[in-house]
Amino acid sequence: MSNPKIPQKQPYVEQIEPGNYAWCSCGLSEKQPYCDGSHKATDHTPIVCTITEAQTVAWCGCKHSGNAPYCDGSHSRL
Numbered sequence: 172m173s174n175p176k177i178p179q180k181q182p183y184v185e186q187i188e189p190g191n192y193a194w195c196s197c198g199l200s201e202k203q204p205y206c207d208g209s210h211k212a213t214d215h216t217p218i219v220c221t222i223t224e225a226q227t228v229a230w231c232g233c234k235h236s237g238n239a240p241y242c243d244g245s246h247s248r249l
Contacts, residue, residue: 172214178203180249182229182242184190189224193217194231194240204230211232 176198183204193206197215200207206217218240222228231239233246 175215177233177235177249178195180246182232182246183228184227187222187226187228189222191219191221193219196234196239198234204232215248 175196194204194217195202195206195210196218197210199209199213201209202230205230210216220240229242231242231245233249235245235249236243237245237247
C-alpha cells in the first residue's frame with residue numbers, strides 16, 4: 172500500500188454522536204478526518220467504524236497510527 176498524505180501532525184479531536192463514520196486513510200479527503208471518496212485514485216480505502224455512544228474521539232490526523240482510525244501518538248515520530 173502506498174504512503175498516505177499527511178494532512179496534519181496532530182489528531183482531529185471531536186465530540187461525536189452515535190453513528191457510522193468513514194475515516195479517511197489516504198489523507199486526500201477535503202473533509203478530514205472523514206472520507207469524501209478521494210481514495211478512488213489510490214490503493215487506500217476508508218475505515219468505517221460505529222460509535223455507539225456520544226464521546227470525544229481523537230481521530231488520527233497523520234494517517235500513520237497503528238490503531239487507526241484513532242490517534243496513537245505516531246505523529247510525534249514523523
